[in-house]
Amino acid sequence: MVGELKGKRVLVTGASSGIGAAIARELAGAGCTVGLCARRTALLDAVLADCLELAPDSMAWTVDLADLGGVDAFAERAERELGGIDILVNNAGMVRTTRLPGVDWALVEELNRTNYLAPVRLTLALLPAMLARGAGQILTISSVGARLAPPAESAYAASKAALSAFFESAASDLWFSGVTFHLMYPGLITVSDEPFDADHARLHVGMQGLPATAVAAAVRAQLEDGSFEVYIPAEFGPMWVKRAGDVGANVAFTAEWARRQFGSGASG
Numbered sequence: 588m589v590g591e592l593k594g595k596r597v598l599v600t601g602a603s604s605g606i607g608a609a610i611a612r613e614l615a616g617a618g619c620t621v622g623l624c625a626r627r628t629a630l631l632d633a634v635l636a637d638c639l640e641l642a643p644d645s646m647a648w649t650v651d652l653a654d655l656g657g658v659d660a661f662a663e664r665a666e667r668e669l670g671g672i673d674i675l676v677n678n679a680g681m682v683r684t685t686r687l688p689g690v691d692w693a694l695v696e697e698l699n700r701t702n703y704l705a706p707v708r709l710t711l712a713l714l715p716a717m718l719a720r721g722a723g724q725i726l727t728i729s730s731v732g733a734r735l736a737p738p739a740e741s742a743y744a745a746s747k748a749a750l751s752a753f754f755e756s757a758a759s760d761l762w763f764s765g766v767t768f769h770l771m772y773p774g775l776i777t778v779s780d781e782p783f784d785a786d787h788a789r790l791h792v793g794m795q796g797l798p799a800t801a802v803a804a805a806v807r808a809q810l811e812d813g814s815f816e817v818y819i820p821a822e823f824g825p826m827w828v829k830r831a832g833d834v835g836a837n838v839a840f841t842a843e844w845a846r847r848q849f850g851s852g853a854s855g
């Protein structure tokens with residue numbers, strides 16, 4: 588149930604770097620046994636080494652979650668080897684810009700497989716055991732992109748908007764089941780010295796990102812207090828409410844802003 592984290596078994600996806608690595612360390616520090624997964628084994632092992640100092644039964648698996656056909660078998664293995672999963676943190680994802688008109692279809696598909704379909708499939712695979720126990724927490728890392736649909740992020744924002752819609756609806760289906768759902772909406776988070784790509788860097792000129800540890804601390808607090816959705820920084824919540832009041836005006840305003848950010852390369 589919501590509240591005490593000590594002794595909980597947590598699966599954190601995308602724990603080899605950035606926000607996921609910070610969440611794994613944070614939850615190991617809170618007394619959880621953490622299961623980590625991602626594709627880059629060497630990075631994963633380094634994060635696992637930190638977690639083992641705090642949570643000696645923690646473990647890690649190398650897996651490509653975007654290979655959707657393998658997700659059910661991975662879920663079964665993680666559940667068996669961890670001895671059950673009390674909390675799933677759906678964090679694995681990719682941040683990419685897709686500025687029209689030059690959008691690569693293969694990238695649109697990859698973004699949706701990684702950011703939307705994979706966490707949904709993993710959740711569906713792990714839910715039956717949680718429902719049978721009548722307890723569990725599923726926390727999903729969405730993005731303020733899902734709410735604000737920023738320029739040059741159409742495919743990324745859509746993958747995260749789909750994720751949010753899925754879990755909002757799922758939460759009402761299972762509201763009385765004992766399994767609780769939580770959505771975390773980070774803004775700009777600095778996870779590396781390298782920008783995600785050139786357009787992403789240009790879009791965020793002059794902006795200061797928060798460290799991944801700030802998201803990790805917010806995730807821990809959200810799991811403890813059980814809140815359904817959290818924005819970090821918090822001011823993104825009211826920004827979304829304002830945008831929803833007049834989406835057309837917001838799109839027009841954002842287009843002007845993007846034209847300045849991209850300079851003469853901007854379309855329109």
Ligand SMILES: NC(=O)c1ccc[n+]([C@@H]2O[C@H](COP(=O)([O-])OP(=O)(O)OC[C@H]3O[C@@H](n4cnc5c(N)ncnc54)[C@H](OP(=O)(O)O)[C@@H]3O)[C@@H](O)[C@H]2O)c1
Nearest residue numbers: 601603604605606625626627651652653679680730773776
């Ligand atoms: N940074 C931001 O500004 C920001 C803002 C809002 C939301 N977010 C979200 O936060 C989450 C974490 O991103 P991050 O910023 O921490 O970036 P990151 O450092 O690139 O972390 C992404 C993590 O996901 C894993 N991953 C990606 N594709 C995977 C796959 N196919 N199978 C398994 N693992 C996979 C990566 O591991 P491997 O490469 O080793 O597989 C890595 O551990 C993402 O969902 C992202 O959309 C980020």
